[in-house]
Amino acid sequence: xxxxxxxxxxxxxxxxxxxxxxxxxxxxxxxxxxxxxxxxxxxxxxxxxxxxxxxxxxxxxxxxxx
Numbered sequence: 001x002x003x004x005x006x007x008x009x010x011x012x013x014x015x016x017x018x019x020x021x022x023x024x025x026x027x028x029x030x031x032x033x034x035x036x037x038x039x040x041x042x043x044x045x046x047x048x049x050x051x052x053x054x055x056x057x058x059x060x061x062x063x064x065x066x
Contacts, residue, residue, distance in 0.1 A: 012036070012052050026056040 009016050012032035020029040028036070036053075039046045 011056060012049065023056055 007016050007018055008020070008027040010020065010029035010032055011026040012028055012035075015029065017027075017029035017031075020027055021033055022028075035045070036049050039049055
C-alpha cells in the first residue's frame with residue numbers, strides 16, 4: 001500500500017518524494033518499490049537493490065542500544 005508520508009528521501013534513489021512506503025525507519029519511493037518488485041535477479045541493478053535494502057536493517061539498529 002502506497003501512502004503519502006510527506007516529503008522524504010528515498011533510501012534507494014536518494015530523491016525526495018512524497019509517496020512511497022516506510023520499512024522500519026527507511027522510506028522507499030513508489031517508483032523504486034515498483035522497480036524492486038519487478039526486478040529480475042539476473043539484472044545488474046538487483047545486487048544494488050539487495051545492498052541498499054540491507055542498509056535498511058542497519059538503519060533500524062542505529063538507534064537501538066542493547
